[in-house]
Amino acid sequence: MNELYIGLMSGTSIDGIDAALVDLSKPTPKLIASHYEKIPISLKQAIQALCHPGPDEINRMGEMDVLLGKQFATAVNTLLKKHNLNAKHIRAIGSHGQTIRHHPARHFTLQIGDPNVIAARTGITTVADFRRKDLALGGQGAPLVPAFHQAVFLKKNKNRIVLNMGGIANVTLFANGKILGFDTGPGNMLLDLWTEKHLQKPHDDQGAWAKQGVVHTELLTKMLADTFFKMPAPKSTGREYFNAAWLENFLIEKISAADVQATLTELTAKSIAAAIQSYVPRGEIFVCGGGAHNNFLMSRLQHSLPTFSVQTTTQLGIDPDWVEAIAFAWLAKQTLKKKSGNIPEVTGAKTAAILGGIYQ
Structure with a gap:
């Protein structure tokens, strides 16, 4: 019997x-159907503005919470319509929401995209607000996907790393019978930001622009000296830290835009490599997220990790574009089954816990 869930994910790129419509009746999730709902540029800009302090924040947040909830509901309804599916056959939606603030050191995180609106507009039970229970238990509230990675990708007696290269990069490491997971720093975020500023494009297609540039060694060294990269796990980060202001702080001298892009690519590759090598000397790495499509970044990652094989999660049977959305469908199931969704060794929480609120 099928157990159909829908996972919704909106990452730091906004x-x-x-x-993702997923059958979770077996240990390995089966992606049944998927849909990508583009966020209108006006809504994206309004959300980006909320990621930083500004005037009239509470009113603006309340409006965006509802608008984004409607956008999530539209994504679900379009997915169902495209594939002639009935809402009554879906057990639940797992919605990550859109992070607008993540401050684990101050014990709070905030995701918007009202799950009440999603449930009301789709007629489907919605599970959301996954991160705050972990924070309440002393954890970082992130990353949460390692629990999913453990359930689906773990292979005993293998040093296996799952690397999610979204706006922020995070890793799940399985080695010596132990599991560890944390954010390593920027994934695509700074690359996309710089590309949008100079090429007026959302991303550097396959890293072609970065490939034209030359790494500025002094700039790279200064960026890699940032204290975040030296922090031990558990740790998490986001747009609040790695943003335009962070980058501009390092751009004191005149460097060509292409050279900056090449240097930012190397920053992502080197920071990920250093994080992995500090715990595991060799093994196999499976990449998911948008960064899996950046051929130049993938090649620099392999260059920085010569004792590892670097592939995508396609080799494990799951499309790299849909791993995170599938993970939140899985987390919704965990919640409804009253099972934990976090790993204390990863987030730093005092105990494993059932995550999220249920909206019907």
Whole structure:
């Protein structure tokens, strides 16, 4: 018997919403259908503005919470319509929401995209607000996907790393019978930001622009000296830290835009490599997220990790574009089954816990 769930994911790029319909009746999730709902540029800009302090924040947040909830619901309804599916056959939606603030050191995180609106407009039970229970238990509230990675990708007696290269990069490491997971720093975020500023494009297609540039060694060294990269796990980060202001702080001298892009690519590759090598000397790495499509970044990652094989999660049977959305469908199931969704060794929480609120 099928157990159909829908996972919704909107990442740090705020470009669109991934909606994945998943059959979770077996240990390995089966992606049945998917839909990408582009976020209108006006809504994207309004959300980006909320990621930083500004005037009239509470009113603006309340409005965006509802508008984004409607956008998530539209993504679900479009997915169902495209594939002639009935809402009554879906057990639940797992919605990550859109992070607008993540401050684990101050014990709070905030995701918007009202789950009440999603449930009301789709007629489907919606599970959301996954992160705050972990924070309440002393954890970082992130990353949460390692629990999913453990359930689906773990292979005993293998040093296996799952690397999610979204706006922020995070890793799940399985080695010596132990699991560890944390954010390593920027994934695509700074690359996309710089590309949008200079090429007026949302991303550097396959890293072609970065490939034209030359790494500025002094700039790279200064960026890699940032204290975040030296922090031990558990740790998490986001747009609040790695943003335009962070980058501009390092751009004191005149460097060509292409050279900056090449240097930012190397920053992502080197920071990920250093994080992995500090715990595991060799093994196999499976990449998911948008960064899996950046051929130049993938090649620099392999260059920085010569004792590892670097592939995508396609080799494990799951499309790299849909791993995170599938993970939140899985987390919704965990919640409804009253099972934990976090791993204390990863987030630093005092105990494993059932995550999220249920909206019907």
